[in-house]
Amino acid sequence: MKIYVFPNRIVMAGKAWEIRNKLREYSKAYKTVAEWMEAASASK
Numbered sequence: 561m562k563i564y565v566f567p568n569r570i571v572m573a574g575k576a577w578e579i580r581n582k583l584r585e586y587s588k589a590y591k592t593v594a595e596w597m598e599a600a601s602a603s604k
Contacts, residue, residue: 561573561574561575561578561579561582562574563582565597565600565601567597567601568597569597570593570596570597570600
């Protein structure tokens with residue numbers, strides 16, 4: 561599974577069950593996708 565974080569979008573590539581599991585994992589840490597993108601861009 562691969563996750564690409566761009567300034568204006570997130571691209572996830574993998575099998576459907578991998579993406580669902582990863583989204584569940586990230587939903588515990590971030591309430592919205594915007595928060596996730598903001599945190600990812602701050603860590604770079």
